[in-house]
Amino acid sequence: METKDIIVIGAGPVGLFTVFEAGLLGLNCVLIDNLDKPGGQCAELYPEKPIYDIPGVPFQTGQEHVDALIKQIEPFSYELFLNQRVDSLKEVEDGNENYWEVITSEDNKFISKNIFIAAGAGSFEPRRPPNIENPDKYIDKGVSYAVKSKDKYQNKNIFIFGGGDSALDWTVELSKIAKSISLVHRRDAFRGAQHTEEMMRNLVKDGKVNLLTPYLIDSIIGDDCVTEVSLKNFETNEIETQDADELIFLFGLNKKLGPILEWDLGLNGKKISVNTENYQTNKEGIFAVGDINDYPGKLDLILSGFHETTLAVQEAYKRIYPGERVPFGYTTSNSKLQEKLGVKK
Ligand SMILES: Cc1cc2nc3c(=O)[nH]c(=O)nc-3n(C[C@H](O)[C@H](O)[C@H](O)COP(=O)(O)OP(=O)(O)OC[C@H]3O[C@@H](n4cnc5c(N)ncnc54)[C@H](O)[C@@H]3O)c2cc1C
Numbered sequence: 091m092e093t094k095d096i097i098v099i100g101a102g103p104v105g106l107f108t109v110f111e112a113g114l115l116g117l118n119c120v121l122i123d124n125l126d127k128p129g130g131q132c133a134e135l136y137p138e139k140p141i142y143d144i145p146g147v148p149f150q151t152g153q154e155h156v157d158a159l160i161k162q163i164e165p166f167s168y169e170l171f172l173n174q175r176v177d178s179l180k181e182v183e184d185g186n187e188n189y190w191e192v193i194t195s196e197d198n199k200f201i202s203k204n205i206f207i208a209a210g211a212g213s214f215e216p217r218r219p220p221n222i223e224n225p226d227k228y229i230d231k232g233v234s235y236a237v238k239s240k241d242k243y244q245n246k247n248i249f250i251f252g253g254g255d256s257a258l259d260w261t262v263e264l265s266k267i268a269k270s271i272s273l274v275h276r277r278d279a280f281r282g283a284q285h286t287e288e289m290m291r292n293l294v295k296d297g298k299v300n301l302l303t304p305y306l307i308d309s310i311i312g313d314d315c316v317t318e319v320s321l322k323n324f325e326t327n328e329i330e331t332q333d334a335d336e337l338i339f340l341f342g343l344n345k346k347l348g349p350i351l352e353w354d355l356g357l358n359g360k361k362i363s364v365n366t367e368n369y370q371t372n373k374e375g376i377f378a379v380g381d382i383n384d385y386p387g388k389l390d391l392i393l394s395g396f397h398e399t400t401l402a403v404q405e406a407y408k409r410i411y412p413g414e415r416v417p418f419g420y421t422t423s424n425s426k427l428q429e430k431l432g433v434k435k
Contacts (some may be wrong), residue, residue, distance in 0.1 A: 093184075094120045096406055097192055097202045100177045102130020104380030104395030105208035106159040108132040111403040113166025114427060115417060117410070120200050120239055121168055122192070124213035126236055129156030131381075131394075134214055134297050134343065145393060155392075164429035171198060173238070175213050177349045179205065180378075203375050204406040206399065207355075207362060210381040213348055217341035219251065219307050232316025233337050237264070245269045249319055251307060252340035255282035260338065262289045265298045272332075274321060278303040311338065322423070350382075358384045368405035369398045375409060377402040 095117035098105045106128060109119045125135055132141070132152035141150050150158065174194040182201065183193045191203045216235030218225055225233050236258050237243070248268045250261050253275040259282070261273045271292065278301075280287045293299040303323035311318035311331065319334040347360055353377035356363040356372040361384035364370060369377050379402055388394070407416050421427055 091199070091201050092305055092403075093189060094118060094200055094202045095410055096120075096204045096206055096403070097190070098122070098131060098206045098208055100209060100210060100380070100382070101125070101128040101154065101170060101172070101190070101211075102210050102380060103132055103159055104124045104210075104399055105130070105206070106156070106163060106378065107396050107397045108206050108208060108403065109163040109166055110159075112406070113163065113168075114421070114424065115403060115407050116426070117403070117407060118143040119169075120202075121195045122171045122174060122176055122194055122198075122200075124195075124215065126173050126216065126238065128170060128172070129153070129162065130210050132156050135189075141392070143391065143393065158172035165427065171196075174198065175348065176221045179349075179353045181301065184363050185282070188334075188375075196212040203409050204404075205376045206401045206402060207371075207378045207382055208380045208399070209319065209347075209350060211347075211377075212344075212345040212350070212360070212382075213342040215237065215346050215348070216339065217344055219339055219341070222307060222310060225310060228310060228312065228316050228337075230315060232312060232335060233310070233339070233356060236426050237338060240264065240267065242314050243268060243336055246335040248272070248336045249274055249332075250274070250340060251296070251434075252342075253277070253280045253282070254339040254340065254342065255286065258282040258290050262293065263292050269335075270300065271298075272300040272302050274305045274307065276306050276324065278318065361388075367401070369402040377406070378416050413417060420425050 096112050096119045098108050098119055098121045101121045101123035105121055112119050117367050133156045137153035138151050159354050166192045174196040175217040176192050177195050180191055182189050189201045191201050243264050244267045249273045250257050251274045259428050265271050292300045305321045308320040308322040308329050316334055318331050322329050362371055362378035363381055364378050364383045364385055369379050371378050379399040380392045406415050
């Protein structure tokens with residue numbers, strides 16, 4: 091199997107900047123994230139909030155910051171794998187050399203001498219309906235926690251559960267293509283944008299959306315796939331069963347360290363201990379950068395993560411090319427970078 095120079099677990103700001111620093115040294119990266127988009131906390135938790143402490147950038151929203159990082163790594167060689175969690179990390183031998191192998195929840199396998207854990211506070215995972223036992227057995231058979239492709243919902247009986255922006259947005263959007271669509275929420279008040287709530291309520295008036303409040307799910311029915319759903323009315327305690335093809339649970343996300351806890355790394359609480367020379371963990375070739383790491387004086391700030399990964403990449407280079415001098419240079423005089431950026435002299 092082809093080996094990669096660096097495998098980065100987590101495509102938050104620090105994971106993205108790792109690609110830049112690696113690229114400057116001519117190293118390639120694979121970036122893997124559990125989310126459906128790059129950007130970590132900035133994109134998921136505060137895309138519209140302003141950040142004021144990125145050096146030299148007086149003001150940037152979370153999403154603008156992520157967009158700028160993605161633009162900045164355009165010249166470099168990297169592959170991005172989304173919607174999959176890195177589940178396993180183990181040492182493997184190839185010839186006389188030792189490598190690390192990661193396997194994702196989508197069964198993608200990668201091998202490298204250098205693993206960068208840029209996992210922030212852990213992988214973002216969708217909240218499941220608390221009262222349903224193992225709803226995941228219906229994944230891709232009528233249960234989902236995000237809308238990845240609208241086509242799947244064409245002409246289907248859809249139930250959306252939740253009271254935030256995602257539930258409102260997708261109710262409005264999928265009402266255009268669904269056979270029927272119901273929005274189910276525990277109370278008749280929503281946490282999403284007022285404008286979208288108004289659109290949803292207008293669709294209810296026009297008979298295009300069925301609003302079910304105060305309801306919650308009672309059970310999922312179906313052998314191989316979802317065929318019906320039972321819903322409980324909070325006020326009357328009555329249970330009603332309706333035909334259903336697709337149930338979409340949009341209850342928000344939890345952060346979970348998950349598999350990282352099992353990788354035998356030195357932990358301090360929920361953080362991975364590293365040295366401050368090269369941000370390596372207790373295992374050679376495994377680095378931890380950004381919010382996930384811990385050392386005396388650590389601050390959970392984006393700029394700290396950028397510094398950490400810059401030094402870690404230097405060590406990664408030495409591991410790939412032992413004995414060679416790391417080609418350090420200023421970007422102002424890095425001719426290879428300028429060539430890639432199309433800078434005319
Ligand atoms: C509301 C808010 C405001 C903030 N404002 C500022 C600010 O003004 N300035 C500042 O410097 N910082 C700010 N921060 C903190 C800043 O967002 C973090 O320091 C930064 O996001 C850390 O980046 P990271 O790349 O280390 O991790 P994250 O941004 O957390 O990204 C980690 C990524 O790793 C993924 N991941 C984890 N485990 C796995 C796995 N096993 N497999 C696959 N993927 C995995 C996660 O899904 C996630 O996308 C703020 C944070 C919040 C919540």
